[in-house]
Amino acid sequence: MSEKKTIPEHIDDKLFTVKYKCDETTHLTPEQDNCKACNDRPCTTVCPANVYEWDETQAKLLVGFENCLECGACRVVCPAGTLGWKYPKSGCGVTFKYG
Numbered sequence: 001m002s003e004k005k006t007i008p009e010h011i012d013d014k015l016f017t018v019k020y021k022c023d024e025t026t027h028l029t030p031e032q033d034n035c036k037a038c039n040d041r042p043c044t045t046v047c048p049a050n051v052y053e054w055d056e057t058q059a060k061l062l063v064g065f066e067n068c069l070e071c072g073a074c075r076v077v078c079p080a081g082t083l084g085w086k087y088p089k090s091g092c093g094v095t096f097k098y099g
């Protein structure tokens with residue numbers, strides 16, 4: 001008889017199941033001039049891993065690339081279409097555990 005699996009109630013509960021190997025440099029490169037002019041900064045709300053944070057003091061988009069899940073959502077929603085996005089170099093990035 002198979003064991004009943006519990007479904008996490010929040011994404012944070014699921015994030016504990018992924019592993020990362022960090023690259024030394026970021027694979028996410030927003031155009032900061034566009035970010036200053038960006039209305040809603042949708043990258044800050046769409047990202048399931050909270051990679052992006054707008055810093056009002058520095059007038060800068062902060063990027064915690066180490067936590068990226070490589071889902072691509074930020075690239076899709078960026079209204080300027082200028083968010084530089086690529087996969088981390090081979091051997092780096094996220095590893096998902098299924099099940």
Ligand code: SF4
Binds near residue numbers: 041
């Ligand atoms: S959505 Fe694009 S332009 Fe807007 S803050 Fe994010 S990266 Fe910058």
Ligand code: SF4
Binds near residue numbers: 047048
């Ligand atoms: S690819 Fe996904 S997880 Fe990575 S920064 Fe963009 S929205 Fe966040």
